[in-house]
Amino acid sequence: MSSSLIAPLRLMLLDDHEVVRRGLELLLSQETYFEVAGSFTTSHDLFAALQKERADVLVVDYSLGPAEVDGLNLIRALRVRFPNEKILVVSAHYNAATVALAMKAGAKGFVGKAQGHKELVSAIRAVALGKTYLSPEMALEIAGGKDESPSVLTDERALTQDVKLSPREREVLRCYLDGMSVSQIAAKFSRSITTISAQKSAAFRKLGIRTDSELFKIQHLLEGK
Missing domain, CATH: 3.40.50.2300 (Response regulator)
Structure with missing residues (x-):
């Protein structure tokens, strides 16, 4: 042809x-x-x-x-x-x-x-x-095929490697790390500010962090960098 x-x-x-x-x-x-x-x-x-x-x-x-x-x-x-x-x-x-x-x-x-x-x-x-x-x-x-020895993992990577964030929690953190406010994220996903705040707080608890500055410190780990 x-x-x-x-x-x-x-x-x-x-x-x-x-x-x-x-x-x-x-x-x-x-x-x-x-x-x-x-x-x-x-x-x-x-x-x-x-x-x-x-x-x-x-x-x-x-x-x-x-x-x-x-x-x-x-x-x-x-x-x-x-x-x-x-x-x-x-x-x-x-x-x-x-x-x-x-x-x-x-x-x-x-x-x-x-x-x-x-x-x-x-x-x-x-x-x-x-x-x-x-x-x-x-x-x-x-597929989980990366062969990383626990002995070489930093404390930060150990903090994030086994965390099971829900898809919505990951989306909230993604937008927040992109510079969006809680109110902007709520408007974007047509959810209440209370819901977005709760999802952000739940993600923080799972990650073992308390402040926004701590979140930004582990941003590279959450993004796989």
């Missing part, structure tokens, strides 16, 4: 950082058989576009602005409203806990923003074929 008869993969991009989004748009539009059908800064605009036309793969950021539907809620909403579109998350929130939750919510793949261009292209092609995509290292980490 002539290559001219092969339909390109239609992609839609979502990222609220214009430089990142424009960079992705430029890189992906230069790939053979890729077509960037839409590039959006808000989840609302992405949903509106999907009402009118299809896409093979949605390349979406995990963390958007305070007023946006993002994270697990975005993935779940896309899966319910547009079940035929495949979701690939590309995010700086690249840690085993977040990746595992995103995949469970319905994402077909997850690539960190620090990963290379070739890995992103490979991920898009795999997801478009109906496969799941994770780097071998991330897949191993999620």
Whole structure:
């Protein structure tokens, strides 16, 4: 069959950082058989576009602005409203806990923003074929395959390695670490300030910390860095 008869993969991009989004748009539009059908800064605009036309793969950021539907809620909403579109998350929130939750919510793949261009292209092609995509290292980490001796664990890592935060508690901490206030997080997820405060407090208890400064000190551990 002539290559001219092969339909390109239609992609839609979502990222609220214009430089990142424009960079992705430029890189992906230069790939053979890729077509960037839409590039959006808000989840609302992405949903509106999907009402009118299809896409093979949605390349979406995990963390958007305070007023946006993002994270697990975005993935779940896309899966319910547009079940035929495949979701690939590309995010700086690249840690085993977040990746595992995103995949469970319905994402077909997850690539960190620090990963290379070739890995992103490979991920898009795999997801478009109906496969799941994770780097071998991330897949191993999620499966619990990292071989770390307890003797080399710091006190901070020992504090966080076995903590079982709920998905909502992780989302609250993620937003809080991104600079959002409790009231902004409550508005974002359509919950009461009391509920968000309770979830934050519950996460603090599980982590064994008491103050915001202690939370920021272990941020790199919570994010898998």
